[in-house]
Amino acid sequence: MQTPVPDYLQQILDECGAPNTGATADYIPELADADPEILGICLATTDGVRYDAGDADVPVSIQSISKPFVYALAIAELGLDAVLKRVGVEPSGEAFNELSLEAKSGRPRNPMINAGALTTHALIGGGTASVEERFELVRRGLSDFAGRDLSVDEQVYASELDTAYRNRAIANMLRNYDLIDIEPEDVVRGYTRQCAISVTTRDLAAMAATLANGGVQPMTGQRVVEPAVVRQVLSVMMSCGMYDAAGDWMTTIGFPAKSGVSGGILGVLPGQIGIATLSPRLDSHGTSVRGVRLCGRMSKDMGMHIMEPPQPARSVVRRDRVLRAPSGHHVRVLSLQGTIQFSAAEHVLRIVQGELDGIQRLVLDLRRVDSLNDVAERMLAELVRRVQLDGIAVTVLDPEDRLPKPAAGQPVPDYSPDLAPFADHKRLRRRTAVERRKR
């Protein structure tokens, strides 16, 4: 058996390839001359597998797709608060290269437009790095996301720098308002070099997968940034990544994404996959025409809109039974399973609440639980606390120590690695409400 994923990718390339409308970026001579027929796609899983079709190995300059990653590096280096002082997080509703600042705060509106991206670039290296050192930090950071050493397309760099009048204007504006502390020309040079870093569609998918994977590069296993940084970056990509087409993108395609004028689109399905497409002809927003078509198609075929979350796969309650101990005590054993977040934890609290009459001990079995998020941890710990305050003993089966230990002065439950202490208990015929409902 061969997985059908590559066949599917080839099929959508065939079906979404025509018509090849739009135009290559004309304000950067080297991009204007790009081969307009290039068409590539790649999906990368969070466990390090990549599927591709078409021209997924053709290198292009990364352009604006570098922006979310340099934003991530800046937050990792300086902390979010320091970055927020210089760059906002509001969608601009404007073109990527607009000469504008937020009226109230005077900051660039977000890190995805050029004004914000030039500012973000200037933050790297803490204001003391040279142009070369700053660029090297950026290059190494992007390489970590990609899982391989990336280099610069010197021709694209020279070509864009030659004509970077608009970015020079933006950088001068930023310097005038003290949003950057270094020479505007140095920032333009570093940022333009950043945009000229050469990547393939496969690289972009790997970079996207690192974001999908909470900041750990799936192929190298390296933690590149913390989950909180990824959350910030994906949120800004979601609201601002598509510039003045962000609302249209969000409603129709529905996963955080970033486009670049060399024709790439990078998308992230948090927790699942990284997505990348490449086709150089652009629409009026500077976004790849066929890339939008491909992303729309994938979103529809594979249910990738993040506002359409999957139903929880199975009930959080794996088993719920009442046993009678040789002493005559009644023990309720509640075995949980799966991924527990707020709604599943709420369900557990609710079913316990109604069903503790005549019970002397609650056994909370967490051995088959895959993961508990923060809120679920706190809610289940609170359940354990309250049940004990009601005079019912609690045993927790939590060999991986996921449940927070009680605070000082609070009742402490018993801990057991397994159900052995309850082995001699006889199952009572009495069923709990949950089991009655399940039948």
Ligand SMILES: NC(=O)CC[C@H](N)C(=O)O
């Ligand atoms: N949208 C883009 O990809 C723009 C990046 C390009 N280097 C610029 O600054 O104009």
